[in-house]
Amino acid sequence: MQTKAKVIKNIEVAPKYYRIILFCPQIVKEALPGQFLEIKVTEKIEPFLRRPFSINRISGKHIEILYEIKGKGTRLLSRIRAGNYLDIIGPLGNGFSYQPKLSQGKIILVAGGMGVAPLFFLAGKIKEIKNQKSKIKNLVLIGAKTKKQVLCEQEFKKMGYEVRIATDDGSGGFKGTVTELLKKMLSDFGLRPSIIYACGPRPMLKALSVLSARRNINTQVSLEEHMACGIGACLGCVVKLKTQKSKGKIDFEYRRVCKDGPVFDAREVVW
Template sequence: MRELQGHYRVKINQDLSPKFKHLVLEAPDLASVIEPGQFVNIRVSAGTEPLLRRPFSVYRALNGEVELFYEVLGRGTKVLAQKKSGDVLDVLGPLGQPFSLPPSGTEHVVMIAGGIGVAPFQILTDALEAHEGLKLTLLYGARTFEHTFNMDDLERNRCRIMIATEDGSVGVKGRVSRLFSDISWDPNATWIYTCGPNAMMAAVQEFAREQNIRGEVSCESAMACGIGACLGCVVRTVNGYKTVCHDGPVFGLHEVIF
C-alpha cells in the first residue's frame, strides 16, 4: 500500500467525553484508501516541539473524511487538542497492516477494547455490519465514567456493547475480563479482535488460548519513523522481533509475546 503524505484541513476537533476528543480531517484521498486497523502518523506542530509525529488509529473513514478519536496525555496530544477548524495538519498514512476479515465459519465477532484502544473498532464495525448474520459484540473496559463516550454509532452498526469500569461508575465493576463469563464462546464460530493496554491484551490472549479461540491484536508502541526504518517500535513475537508500525500494528492473537 502506497503511503500518502498530505496536508489536510481540520473540520472538527471537539470533546467526545471528558477524556476523549474527536478530530475530523477533510482528506478524500486518504479516506478512500484506509482499511480498518490502519493508522496515521501526524506532525502536530510545524516547529520542533514535539519533533516526532504521533500515531493514531483511524476511527472512521467516510465521505472523504478521516476521523480520529484520541486521549490527551502529553505534549503531542495537548498540541493536537488546540487545533481549530480550518487549521492544517501534516499527516502520513495509511500506515501498517489492517485487520483481516473474520475467517469463513465465523458467526460471532467479539471486540475487546481497553480505554482508547476502542478507536479502531468503529471503522471495523463500519466494515463488518454489512456481513449479514455476523453477530458483533464489543466488550469495553474503561477506568471511569469519564472514559466512556456516546456509542450510538457502534450500536447503529448492530454492535452489542458491554462495559466494565474499574470504579463501577458504568456497567460492571472491574476489568474488562469480568465480562468474559457473560459471553458464550464457541471456538469454531468466534473470532476476537483486541486493542488496549498490553496487560489487558495479554489477559485476552491467555483466555483465548484456554478457549482455543483465534483472532487478532492491534498493538501500540512508542514510535519514531512510523514506516519500518528505525526499529524503534519492535515487539517480540513467536516469529522473532517485528515492527509495530510496518509489520503490525495488527498481529495474530497468539503471535505477540506480551
C-alpha cells in the first residue's frame, strides 16, 4: 500500500548511520521480516526515484529503519525532522521464511554492514516462535568496517542471542570479514546450524553461500539492489537464479529482487 507516514524520530546512532521511526499502523499490520519500504525522500523532482529500505524493527504502531548516508537520497532523508510526513510504499517483497521446523536447531544470523537491519526484525520473530524451553542459543555474527559501525549488538544480546563481531580493521572482535569469522566458528566449535540467514554486500553473500553450500547448510540471503519501481513492474533489479542443469551447463532465469525476493535460497543464486 501507499501511505503518508509521520516521522516520529530521525536520529544519528553512529557516524553516518541513522535510525528513523515512522508511524504507519496499516503497514505494521502486514510487515514481515525481510520486507522493505520504498520511500520518497523529497517532494521535489530530485532525487527522482524512491529509495528502498528494509524494515529494522516494529514497535507498537511504528516502523523503524536503519540507514547509512550513501548519497543524495539518504542525505536528504537524514535532514527530515520529526513531525513531517513521508510518502511510503510497502511492505514490499518476500521476506525470510522462518517456520518453527527451521527453528528447532541452532540458527545463525550473519550481517554485513547495514545488512544487520532486516536480520534484527527477523531475530525478534524467531524468538517469538522458538520453543521457550530450548537451550540452544542462537548466534548473530555482525561484520563492520570498524567497531563504531557495529549496530544493534546490545539489542541482539538483550533478546538472548549470542553475538560475535568481526571488523575489517580489528578495532572490535575478530579481525577480518564476517564470513571468515563464520568459517572459523563452524570449524572451531563444530557448529551444525539448522539454518543461516544473511544480509549484506554481494561479495560477502557470495563467499558465505560457497561456505554454506560446501557444508550443506540451508541458507537464506537477502539481496540489496538499486531499484526503480520496487513493485515488480520495471524489471530493473533482477538476479540470475539457476533453473536446471542441462549438459553440465547451468541455465538461469532472471527473477526480480524487489518482487520475487529480496530473500532467496543461497543455492539458487548464480553468483
